[in-house]
Amino acid sequence: MPSSDLGLFLRQLLRDPTAISAMAPSSKGLARAITSALSPATGPVAEFGPGTGVFTRAILDRGVAPADLTLFELNPAFCTSLRQQFPGVRVINAGAQSVGDHCQGLGAIISGLPLLSFPADLCAAIFASAVQALRADGAIHQFTYGPKPPLPEHIRADLGLTVTPGPRIWLNLPPARVYTYRRG
């Protein structure tokens, strides 16, 4: 990871610890795991909470075209850096809960949001909007450091989603797991 990315991340962490809720950007191993289902055939993709762009780079490395990728990032300093790093990618300085207003027919959503630090009503708003923006066969890939799926169970059931765990990524600090949510 470039040291400028780490410096930017740490400065934004000090400004808004709750929104960022991680001690460092995710590892390349976690970035490979959370993007493993993507290919040029996935079609339009959205990313939630890209931060310094570790997952964004991995999404593009999977062959997703820049024009097919939309990023939702609340932090304006991260948005400026993302626009410089990823020309041709749409960067929206707004909450992930607005994805349904901006995107339709998404094949996948990659989420780096710290769901465990969010109130349940915000999690519900984000996932309801995500379901609205997804194709019927689309999937939401969400990582967590916690021991179980990060979306509260009653919200998953209300939205009619199934959830599948991926392998634990031990080399991420802290170790993490990716969960995939799909329409039941």
Ligand SMILES: C[S@@+](CC[C@H](N)C(=O)[O-])C[C@H]1O[C@@H](n2cnc3c(N)ncnc32)[C@H](O)[C@@H]1O
């Ligand atoms: C834990 S950091 C993850 C950054 C990066 N994806 C990674 O894994 O290294 C969480 C990111 O989500 C952003 N964020 C927090 N709440 C958000 C929301 N409601 N919508 C979009 N981005 C949000 C923060 O600004 C931060 O960049």
